[in-house]
Amino acid sequence: MPELPEVEVTRLSFAPAIQGALVIFASLGKALRWPLGCPVTALAGRRVQGVRRRGKYLLLDLDQGLLLLHLGMSGSLSFAKSPPPRGVHDHFDLVTSQGTLRLHDPRRFGAVVYASSQADPIAQKLLGHLGAEPLGDGFLLADFQIGLKIRKAAIKQVLLAGDLVVGVGNIYASEALFLAGIRPTLRACKISRARAARLHAAIREVLARAVAKGGSTLRDFSSASGATGYFQLEAMVYGRTGQPCRVCGTPIKILRQGQRSSFYCPLCQAL
DNA sequence: CACGGATCCTGATGGC
């Protein structure tokens, strides 16, 4: 479900409300992708200092250690003063003095992992290889161009891999490639410097715009306060197989790359 | 060692 925009919209929706809260207790439901990494009872008594984001991870800074939250494919967070009783797909509750943060995740590809610090091996394993933050100052065009030059995989796969630039998932990879006029199957190393520059700008543009629209709600995404997103309404290619391209009218095509669907306009995205 | 594919899990959807 959640790519960078959905994760960032989620963060913005509860970070101010949970800031400074005292953890009263925490509880786990069914197993998520990885074990918590500490006794769940050890979280009680800690204070939440703030919420950051790295790629698609949310980092809950505690006065001692931090929690890494990942929403996987189907996860969402809610934050409420009086949450309803836990449902079958609610797998983590962090009950605090200011409200309960709850992870809802039917497919359980998501994760809640404790790390004693960002130098902790588990934090390094999950975050250490991540690429540049596309909306930050560190997403440098020169580095992006070099990164593309040395990768032979299809550009769509390179964007999804997350070791060059983070946060671009299946929706926004297709959307950014459309904006840049690049076919998803084109090998990264074959992209000219000029087109790489277009793609660099397109990634920033599409992600920033999606954040501004509250993310994309395809099936069930909502922020921690329950708000749904609207970006999907203005998708140029994602999920639009057979429908006319919004620019040239040519029917949008779909193809499979690495078990995922890619959408593109055969005319606007020449090669 | 870079790359492609299988894999974890549940729910929704469409064809027969």
Add this chain to the structure above:
DNA sequence: TGCCATCAGGATCCGT
């Protein structure tokens, strides 16, 4: 209505 196959916003791990 039921049954089966397919697909879904992610990312790690493993074999080549």
